[in-house]
Amino acid sequence: MALGEFELIERFFKRPARPAASGVALGVGDDCALLQPAPGTQVAISCDMLVEGRHFFPDVDPVSLGHKALAVNLSDLAACGTKPLAFTLALALPEANEAWLDGFSRGLFALADAHRCELIGGDTTQGPRNICITVFGEVPVLEGRSLALLRSGAEAGDDIYVSGTVGDARLALDALNGRLDVPAAVLAQARLRLELPAPRVALGLALRGVASAAIDVSDGLLGDLGHVLKASNCGATIDTSIAIELLAACHPSGNAHAADRLQLSHAQRLGYVLAGGDDYELLFTAPSTLRAAVQAAAQTSGTPVTRIGRIEAEPGLRLVDAHGKPVSGRFASFDHFA
Amino acid sequence: MALGEFELIERFFKRPARPAASGVALGVGDDCALLQPAPGTQVAISCDMLVEGRHFFPDVDPVSLGHKALAVNLSDLAACGTKPLAFTLALALPEANEAWLDGFSRGLFALADAHRCELIGGDTTQGPRNICITVFGEVPVLEGRSLALLRSGAEAGDDIYVSGTVGDARLALDALNGRLDVPAAVLAQARLRLELPAPRVALGLALRGVASAAIDVSDGLLGDLGHVLKASNCGATIDTSIAIELLAACHPSGNAHAADRLQLSHAQRLGYVLAGGDDYELLFTAPSTLRAAVQAAAQTSGTPVTRIGRIEAEPGLRLVDAHGKPVSGRFASFDHFA
Numbered sequence: 001m002a003l004g005e006f007e008l009i010e011r012f013f014k015r016p017a018r019p020a021a022s023g024v025a026l027g028v029g030d031d032c033a034l035l036q037p038a039p040g041t042q043v044a045i046s047c048d049m050l051v052e053g054r055h056f057f058p059d060v061d062p063v064s065l066g067h068k069a070l071a072v073n074l075s076d077l078a079a080c081g082t083k084p085l086a087f088t089l090a091l092a093l094p095e096a097n098e099a100w101l102d103g104f105s106r107g108l109f110a111l112a113d114a115h116r117c118e119l120i121g122g123d124t125t126q127g128p129r130n131i132c133i134t135v136f137g138e139v140p141v142l143e144g145r146s147l148a149l150l151r152s153g154a155e156a157g158d159d160i161y162v163s164g165t166v167g168d169a170r171l172a173l174d175a176l177n178g179r180l181d182v183p184a185a186v187l188a189q190a191r192l193r194l195e196l197p198a199p200r201v202a203l204g205l206a207l208r209g210v211a212s213a214a215i216d217v218s219d220g221l222l223g224d225l226g227h228v229l230k231a232s233n234c235g236a237t238i239d240t241s242i243a244i245e246l247l248a249a250c251h252p253s254g255n256a257h258a259a260d261r262l263q264l265s266h267a268q269r270l271g272y273v274l275a276g277g278d279d280y281e282l283l284f285t286a287p288s289t290l291r292a293a294v295q296a297a298a299q300t301s302g303t304p305v306t307r308i309g310r311i312e313a314e315p316g317l318r319l320v321d322a323h324g325k326p327v328s329g330r331f332a333s334f335d336h337f338a
Numbered sequence: 339m340a341l342g343e344f345e346l347i348e349r350f351f352k353r354p355a356r357p358a359a360s361g362v363a364l365g366v367g368d369d370c371a372l373l374q375p376a377p378g379t380q381v382a383i384s385c386d387m388l389v390e391g392r393h394f395f396p397d398v399d400p401v402s403l404g405h406k407a408l409a410v411n412l413s414d415l416a417a418c419g420t421k422p423l424a425f426t427l428a429l430a431l432p433e434a435n436e437a438w439l440d441g442f443s444r445g446l447f448a449l450a451d452a453h454r455c456e457l458i459g460g461d462t463t464q465g466p467r468n469i470c471i472t473v474f475g476e477v478p479v480l481e482g483r484s485l486a487l488l489r490s491g492a493e494a495g496d497d498i499y500v501s502g503t504v505g506d507a508r509l510a511l512d513a514l515n516g517r518l519d520v521p522a523a524v525l526a527q528a529r530l531r532l533e534l535p536a537p538r539v540a541l542g543l544a545l546r547g548v549a550s551a552a553i554d555v556s557d558g559l560l561g562d563l564g565h566v567l568k569a570s571n572c573g574a575t576i577d578t579s580i581a582i583e584l585l586a587a588c589h590p591s592g593n594a595h596a597a598d599r600l601q602l603s604h605a606q607r608l609g610y611v612l613a614g615g616d617d618y619e620l621l622f623t624a625p626s627t628l629r630a631a632v633q634a635a636a637q638t639s640g641t642p643v644t645r646i647g648r649i650e651a652e653p654g655l656r657l658v659d660a661h662g663k664p665v666s667g668r669f670a671s672f673d674h675f676a
Binding site (some may be wrong): 025026029031032033034035036037039042043044046047048049051052054055076077079080082088089090091092120121122123125126127128130132133136137138140141146148150151152172214215218296306 | 340364367368369370371372373374375377380381382383384385386387389390393414415418420426428429430458459460461463464466468470474475477479482484485489491536544552553554569574578654655
């Protein structure tokens with residue numbers, strides 16, 4: 001059955017009328033959507049494009065893909081400490097496959113509903129599979145100052161934290177690409193990190209007024225930390241003896257035996273943590289005087305955080321062991337045209 | 339030379355610091371951009387995706403393509419009577435070709451600057467060529483009522499207008515695809531309509547408070563009128579004897595001889611006007627009591643408009659000749675999955 005563009009939108013992306021989402025004055029169906037931001041707020045905007053073969057496998061479960069396409073965008077809102085409001089979806093598809101569309105839209109809307117984030121417009125067209133989402137959030141301005149968390153606010157002496165665990169998404173990718181042998185039970189868990197990342201929206205909101213700078217870990221921990229250091233004009237030291245523990249695959253959850261069979265060298269393990277990418281955890285800095293506030297934000301949002309280093313005035317990024325001795329190693333981050 | 343993602347953005351899409359654009363609190367370079375809408379306004383949002391081979395030829399001039407990618411989005415803002423503020427750009431490219439990027443960014447920024455519309459963020463990735471722009475505009479709310487022009491406001495008795503000329507973009511496409519023989523001088527002009535459409539932003543702004551409904555002609559005049567009729571729950575009659583004059587290719591501008599050699603049947607000519615698509619003119623309705631105001635808006639904005647029909651309570655779309663007699667004919671509009 002050939003499905004036309006308008007019918008496709010009608011069937012899979014137009015939803016039953018519901019109470020108007022806060023901030024959305026007009027949704028899908030006209031030339032533009034209309035957002036009505038609350039007085040005293042700014043609109044935060046971010047945009048990510050996912051390409052088949054580059055960001056996802058052609059045969060990935062469409063439910064997971066719908067989830068992930070929105071999750072990576074919500075993660076950018078989280079990194080700025082903004083509350084999700086709405087999003088647009090532009091979709092190029094080789095064909096109007098109903099089973100695929102059904103799964104994709106279910107995964108997408110499940111996450112959207114969980115964050116009360118409304119689909120307000122977009123575009124559909126025929127072409128190589130490509131998913132482009134632009135997401136909108138709201139952040140208050142207090143006494144002329146935006147509460148948005150930016151990359152540029154880190155200062156010498158600040159602690160460096162990362163939420164959750166990192167490196168497992170890349171480990172799963174390498175396993176699926178046949179570049180690494182990973183026990184099935186470990187892969188199953190790591191794959192969830194690759195395919196169903198959980199954007200740290202609640203943590204981002206809880207860190208408003210606490211974190212001095214924040215970014216989400218999409219390109220890899222060191223690469224993304226580099227963006228913070230550049231924007232904040234400072235340097236950092238990372239304690240690799242703490243960071244290396246952040247690869248969840250090495251921490252058996254109910255299956256110690258499987259994790260034992262995961263054969264990773266120290267350098268491989270550290271490489272996944274420091275340069276893995278696709279994790280969508282938050283990397284953030286906060287003054288050391290606010291350690292209790294950081295822990296409170298972590299508890300409020302139900303998100304574990306780990307202190308892995310410190311911001312310093314001296315430019316550059318230094319890796320040290322538990323005794324403060326320099327660790328060498330190159331951990332390149334992901335670059336889409338490298 | 340291999341160009342990395344960040345270097346690509348730095349070289350082609352990051353611009354010298356300039357006076358902060360009105361409404362933009364934070365532009366390119368963080369996880370989110372921040373828009374600060376003026377008090378008492380709404381943010382209008384629209385999104386279009388252009389795919390190589392579907393919306394543009396692989397060998398199209400990149401300067402034109404940069405222009406068109408933004409133009410089709412500004413056209414949606416125009417149709418809602420909103421003032422352009424900013425846009426995001428997501429770009430998938432098979433390779434980082436510097437000559438192509440140079441041309442594309444020049445075409446894009448020339449039009450952006452003409453409309454004071456700021457690039458505030460986006461994404462770049464490797465993949466089949468795909469350009470996704472999301473554009474943001476501002477529209478006032480007066481006494482609780484948005485001044486945005488919507489599709490849903492047409493009422494029985496309203497006049498129907500279209501701006502400029504329509505059909506030439508599709509005529510150029512057919513000529514370039516070898517489906518129609520068009521004299522070179524005529525094709526040169528028609529091709530400008532296909533490749534360098536001018537979004538009718540000034541007309542859209544001038545029509546605030548005058549037009550009862552509006553849409554931009556992207557899928558074809560009848561198809562887009564159909565969206566207005568559906569949203570407004572009414573019908574319409576179009577005078578084909580007036581509409582048929584709207585194909586510019588049939589009106590010699592400095593080259594009567596070339597236009598004479600354009601051999602089109604009456605049905606073909608009417609077909610281009612009514613179902614051409616890709617024109618980016620405004621189709622709008624206004625109460626017949628406001629004809630002088632419509633003409634004033636046309637003059638103020640320097641945009642010719644033509645009255646081509648009337649909205650009626652009776653559902654359906656009727657085509658008539660100069661004597662009011664029914665004209666038959668099927669003029670299907672463009673559907674991306676048909």
